[in-house]
Amino acid sequence: MSRRTRQRGLRLLVKRTLDATLAGGALVATSPFLLGMAAAVRLSMGLPVLFRQQRPGYKGHLFTAYKFRTMREAVDLEGNPLPDAERLTAVGRFMRRTSLDELPQLWNVVRGDMSLVGPRPLLPRYLPRYSAEQMRRHDVLPGITGWAQVNGRNATTWPERFAQDLWYVDHWSPGLDLQILALTVVKVLRGEGISQPGHDTMPEFMG
Numbered sequence: 001m002s003r004r005t006r007q008r009g010l011r012l013l014v015k016r017t018l019d020a021t022l023a024g025g026a027l028v029a030t031s032p033f034l035l036g037m038a039a040a041v042r043l044s045m046g047l048p049v050l051f052r053q054q055r056p057g058y059k060g061h062l063f064t065a066y067k068f069r070t071m072r073e074a075v076d077l078e079g080n081p082l083p084d085a086e087r088l089t090a091v092g093r094f095m096r097r098t099s100l101d102e103l104p105q106l107w108n109v110v111r112g113d114m115s116l117v118g119p120r121p122l123l124p125r126y127l128p129r130y131s132a133e134q135m136r137r138h139d140v141l142p143g144i145t146g147w148a149q150v151n152g153r154n155a156t157t158w159p160e161r162f163a164q165d166l167w168y169v170d171h172w173s174p175g176l177d178l179q180i181l182a183l184t185v186v187k188v189l190r191g192e193g194i195s196q197p198g199h200d201t202m203p204e205f206m207g
Contacts, residue, residue: 015115015172016115018116018177019109019115023106023110024110027106027107027110030103034103034104037068037095041068041069045069045071045072045089048069049068050066050067050068050069051066051069051070051101052064053065054124055122055142056121056122056124056127056138056142057121057141057142058138058140058141058142063113064113065108065114065121067101067102067104068095068100068101068103068104070088070092070093070095070096071084071088072087072089073087074086074087106144112141114141114142114144115140115143116144116181117168117180117181118141118142118143118146118168119138119143119148119168120142120143120145120149121142122205129207133166136169137166137169139169140169140172145180145181146164146168146180147164147165147180148160148161148168149180149184150183151164153187
């Protein structure tokens, strides 16, 4: 049975303090590297360097999430975007494989839009497709990494991913967050779970 541990009180203060401290420190420490990544995106894909997109956060409220661009803005003869596999560049594939494209979201953490750890923010168009139970993933701040990301990442199915997100919502703690952060480093270094077989990115959730 789930414990449904609410994010509030002293434990929430600890989480927010940990988020702001680690994310702010990481932004300062990696700033030369971030500038280098920005230059690589600029040279390989042009402007803009950052990909901005509205994502649902706490309680489904929308915020602007930031990532490094990984795809070219290429369309077919009818003006429709080409498939992801055809728009991903070599630099983009490398950034996705190493999760470096997510680094600008440290700014989202500093702002309080996101946490270092939580369910990944998905697309706004998914909101009406969720069941009431799946919608509970928005009872906490979304994260750069999460329980689902260290237990299969994009190689899992949507039901598995949502089940892992909800397990985190019901069992979160500062200690669990630190464990997930440590496991994330291991997963990124191993390059595990980047995509499902036959897909360059996670297939769309249809409900």
